[in-house]
Amino acid sequence: MPLSTRLLAAGAASLALAGAMIIAPSPASAAAEVPAASAFAPARTSAAERRRVDAVATPKLRWYSCYGWGECATAKVPLDYDRPHGKQVSLALLRVKARDQKHRIGSLFVNPGGPGGSGVTMALAAPYFLSNALLDRFDVVGMDPRGVNFSDQVSCFPDAARQSPAMTTLGMGFPWGAGQERAFVKAAGQEARGCSTTGRELAGSMSTAEVARDMDVMRRAVGDSKLTYLGFSYGTALGQYYANMFPDRFRAIAVDGVINPQAWVGTAATAGQIQDDRLRSADGAWKALAELLRRCGVAGKANCAFSDSPMRRFRVLAERLKRKPLTVGGDTVTYADFIGMVLSALYAPDAGAEVTGLAAELYQLTTPGYTPGKTQLSQAAERIGRLRQARAFPYDNSFDAYAAVMCTDGRHPASGASWANAAARADKRATYFGRAWAWASVQCARDNWTVHDEDAYTGPFTKHTRYPVLIVGSFWDPATNYADAVKSSRLLPNSRLLSSDNWGHTAYGTSACATAYTDRYLLYRSLPAAGTTCVGDQQPFRTPLSAQTVKSADAFDLGTASVAEIAAHGLPASGAAKVLPPVR
Secondary structure, three states: OOOOOOEEOOOHHHHHHHHHHHOOOOHHHHHOOOOOOOOOOOOOOOHHHHHHHHOOOOOOOOOEEEOOOEEEEEEEEEOOOOOOOOOEEEEEEEEEOOOOHHHOOEEEEEEOOOOOOOHHHHHHOHHHHOOHHHHHHEEEEEEEOOEOOOOOEOOOOOOHHHHHHHHHHHOOOOOOOHHHHHHHHHHHHHHHHHHHOOOHHHHOOOOHHHHHHHHHHHHHHOOOOOEEEEEEOHHHHHHHHHHHHOOOOEEEEEEEOOOOHHHHHOOOOOOOOOHHHHHOHHHHHHHHHHHHHHHHHHHOOOOOOOOOOHHHHHHHHHHHHHHOOEEEOOEEEOHHHHHHHHHHHHOOOOHHHHHHHHHHHHHHHOOOOOOOOHHHHHHHHHHHHHHHHOOOOOOOOHHHHHHHHHHHHOOOOOOHHHHHHHHHHHHHHOOOHHHHHHHHHHHHOOOOOOOOOOOOOOOOOOOOOOOOEEEEEEEEOOOOOHHHHHHHHHHOOOEEEEEEEEEOOOOOOOOHHHHHHHHHHHHHOOOOOOOOEEOOOOOOOOOOHHHOOOOOOOOEOOOOOOHHHHHHHOOOOOOOOEEOOOOO
């Protein structure tokens, strides 16, 4: 399921300084570090794609001031690029202009992932999370993909009243037990049939390939001869699609929190697998949790509240919640809720404190005979509310958009009835998280999802691009498994893998090292040395519990905030802050 981001307004000055210190080479000297094209002739955009996108006249963007420091515009593009003069779809864009227009390099397109995440919202938030060097030299441009947010929206139900029953069931996160599984499959089928009928026209034109084509047209519209792009999470799939579909039309593409596009789409041999059996996001989440619990045990009680046999107690807590949900402050916490909250907490750099703090509180509250005090109940309710908000299920079109892209892009099993056994097998492979990730794609079962995009791109993802692509993978990423970054770097011949041991989902903004290398590449196309591994700024259980502070009240959720709320929040006093882009 798509999980939203949290904007962390802290640590800005040190991040910007670290980036500036490493981005010292001049453009001329740094450019020399870009590998030559070698013996391979760089691939070119295919004749078919040239016919599609070049037949579209360059839109004239009429920018106007919006949300304080942004500029907004809309553009029309073909619903079907095989019919460039046929029905059109409207795209929304927002840019934050470069602060140093005299030395401006061009536009930096950004995408936060999802699928269904808002590029407009992310661009507006650029002063919070991008480094000063990028803000100085690039116009930061966010495009809401077709079907999403301020662009023409896909709607799979006629109205919210008919959408609500299905969303209420799907909002449990994942089912536990045969009864819930049957209800979940039924609700997913309603979603799929709605997208294949009511939402058919736009849902059938929302493949990642169509968004890549839109981005190529918008590249022209902003006046750039080559694309510069920074994509996170599912946005890394979009970046890799563009690199393979338009291998000679970009100057720099950096992808962080990487999805292996071949696994995203599937092959004839893997078509019967649920998507996460190919992507293994659940494996990444389980690896991260197991390592956190191991480190917690080593850290001891002074540094970790859950340090006494943490792996065993976590298992006991999970079994307790399977048998009986917990009620805290009027909020019921099921087993699925608990795993969803843990997964949400694993997205943040402070995953260690969040996961073990939550587990310690719930373990105590579920212990037979234990009577909590009012203060403890209040604190537990606050923590649960914060984590539940990060995975709240909105009653809007966000799930429609998520499903329309994922189901149209990839190959999926024939029957929704097959998911229960597949999810149980996944849970054995990736404890706790196998079911959570497996059930995220059940709406894509072919017995219900019947709309397709005949122009979806299914590969190859092995084009030798004219310029190199930077691929950033984090060892402990709970959503985009580090193994996917490795595989993607092997697929794309002219690419460089940058590894990081930071905690949370994606590395930019959580590792000064990874941030600086990414900035340097985007500015100068200068790559880190092969085999470079960065160290995350925040490592778990390094600070005694007595010295830990409560999370800043200034933090808010970028994934659920509107652009107006971000604008009202105000800019940071100086520099850039940290942001965690959302999962696919």
